[in-house]
Amino acid sequence: MSVAATADPEVAGSLHARILSDISEKIMSGAWAPGHRVPFEHELTEQYNCSRMTVNKALSQLAKAGLIERRRRSGSFVRRPRSQAAVLEIHDIRVEVEALGLAYRYERVARHRRRSNGADLSLLELGQAGPVLTLECRHFAGERPFAHEQRLINLxxxxxxxxxxxxxxxPGPWLIGRVPWSEAEHRIRAVAADSRTAQALDIELGAPCLVVERRTWGAERPVTHVRFTYAAESHTLVARFRPSQG
Amino acid sequence: MSVAATADPEVAGSLHARILSDISEKIMSGAWAPGHRVPFEHELTEQYNCSRMTVNKALSQLAKAGLIERRRRSGSFVRRPRSQAAVLEIHDIRVEVEALGLAYRYERVARHRRRSNGADLSLLELGQAGPVLTLECRHFAGERPFAHEQRLINLxxxxxxxxxxxxxxxPGPWLIGRVPWSEAEHRIRAVAADSRTAQALDIELGAPCLVVERRTWGAERPVTHVRFTYAAESHTLVARFRPSQG
DNA sequence: TGCCTTAATATGTATATACATAATAATTGC
DNA sequence: GCAATTATTATGTATATACATATTAAGGCA
Structure with a gap:
């Protein structure tokens, strides 16, 4: 979550939010460099004329957000950022297309229900074989194919x-309606279009493509593996890093 | 930050952490679907035999993490996840190469100090011209070029x-040592290698490449713009989504 | 001067209490 | 039956108090 104070009527002006905002501002502006000791809790209670619990609440949140580290008896210290962790928002493809001001259209190319094979077990990280559904789809932006989807669902x-x-x-929005809080891992890379991809996306064989593979887990077991392929010129992923994220 | 309880000796077993963990488990397992009302604070105080402030602390954290939404007088409700936000960790390239079990080597190809031009102003989103440093570098994994870096630094x-x-x-690690808490935006896409890139990465003209462009801001002004180009077969980005992130 | 013991201190966690406030439910009057 | 008013209630925020505990500092002694 974001620690930065926003014009949020809910918390704007609350004391602990002000303390949190003041301190994170000093950190993010560089005024307090990594290693700098944040004033002790009792010093902050004097400075803000409030109780220790109010200060503690703000500092605990900063610690959870990763900006400071708390050490008993020693105090609180500005942390060096861990590896930058950018937040990559994954939207439903319809949302992406419509954000481009284009009309979205979906087409199912193929659907097969069968028993999982060795490759499936590997893709889904399944321990044992079982029924799966394979789906091949195309997503259009206007008249152009925008993404080619190859999916495996663990039935x-x-x-x-x-x-x-x-x-x-x-299948994407359908699944999120049924397994809303799931975990996922995405793998993003560039590939040259093979013949199947070239045909599906109406591009040249060997043209560069962006591939996003996503494996999703529901309640402790894999739900789906999907591979989205985009023509190089049609898609850019955007990830933002705000240092207040854990 | 992660809300899921971990085997963290610091907080394992603390009451508010248990409450937080129990509730997030119910949400993430699907036992409590979006829209489900979480028991009222006073009900949870009875269930866990604790004070309202302890329950409030756990629920406030869940709200900040985005799993529930709190409404005065009405109660707390499980949220439908917003767009899935995957966390993409951006590591120093040396770390990436060494994680592959290969030796890392860095080579500066070119360095120029000059005044910013129109293209620079656009890349850095600068309002007015000023001195900039341009850098072209190669990063090697073993004997192979791994990434081509083209950078612009706002002096x-x-x-x-x-x-x-x-x-x-x-320049990457050098900068993070000086502007540790900065914000960044990344753009990830696939391109076909142009002649410069093909030469720098020792690949064929037109070969697919993964490009990550990153613009970084320090204290309210842009610091650097960098474009990393990777040969398609040498790099995969990994982003993970755990629903406890804001 | 170094080591051991004790004291001090800053954070960790929890409870009790209080008041604020937004929203819902109940009551009253027409 | 509906609108207005009042009461109730669940969360929002804050403070006071207490005890736990890890770490640092101080003191004493050899």
Whole structure:
């Protein structure tokens, strides 16, 4: 979550929010360099004329956000940032397309229900074989293909998917409606379009493409593996780093 | 920050941490779907046999982490996840190369100090012209070029860079030592290698490459713009989504 | 001067209490 | 039955107090 104070009517002006904001501003502006000792809690209670618990609340939040580190008896110190962690927002493809001011269209290319094989087990990180659904889809921006989707759904985790044709709804939003709080790992790389991809995206064989592979876990088991392929010129991912994130 | 309880000796077993962990587990497992009302604070005080402030502390953290939303008089409700926000960790290239079990080597290709032009103003989002430093570098993994770096440093923000040759130290780690808490925006896409890139990375003209462009801000002004280009087969970015992040 | 013991201190966690406030529910009057 | 008013209630924020505990500083002694 963001620690930076915003014009949020809910917390604007509350004392602990002011303390939190003042201190994070000093850190992020460089006024307090890594290693600098933040004033002791009792010093801050005098400075802000408040209780120790109010100061403690603000400092605890800064610690959780990763800006400071707290050491008993020693005090609180500005941290050196860990590896920069940029937040990459993953949107439903429809949202991405419509943000470009284009009309979105979805097309199911193929759908097969079968038993998982060795490659599937590897993609989904499954321990044992079971029923899976494979889907191949295209997402259009205006008249142009925008993304090629190749997906594997673990039917043990989402049995309902067996009864869904995915003719009119893309699997991504359908799944997020059923497994809303899931974990995911994304792998992002560049590839040269193979013949299948070239045909699906209407680009030249060997053209550069951006590939985002995502594996998703629901309640302790894998739900889906999906590979999105975008033509190089049609997609840029944006990730932002704000140092207040954990 | 992560809300999920870990085997952290610092907080393991503390009551508010247990409450936080229990509730986030129910949400992430799907036991409590979006829209579900979390028990009222007074109900949780009875359930955990503790004070309202302890419960409030845990619920406030869950709210800040984005898992629940709090409404006065109404209660707390499980939220539908916003767009999934995957955390993309950006490491120093040396760390990436060494994680591959390869030897890292850095080479400065070119360095120029000059006044910013129109393209620079655009890249750095500067309002007015000033002195800049341009750098072209290569990063090697073993004997192979791993990344091609083209950088622009705003000397108004980091005047010290004017006195640094960057012969033995890459600009990235040098800058993070001086502007530790900065904000950044990354743009990730696929491109076909142009002649400069092909030569720098020792790949074929037109080969697919992964490009990560990063613009960094220090204290309210831009610090640097950098474009890293990686050969397609040498680099995969990994981003992880854990729903406890804001 | 160095080591051991004791005292002091800053943070960690929790509870009790208080008041504020937004929102919901109940009551009253027409 | 509906609107206005009042009461109730759940969260928001803060303070006071207490005890726990890890770490640092001070003192004594050999």
């Amino acid at each position: 043990a985790a989402v049995p309902e998917a067996a009864g869904e044709e995915f003719l009119d709804i893309a | 108004a923000a980091v005047p010290e860079a004017a006195g640094e040759e960057f012969l033995d130290i890459a």
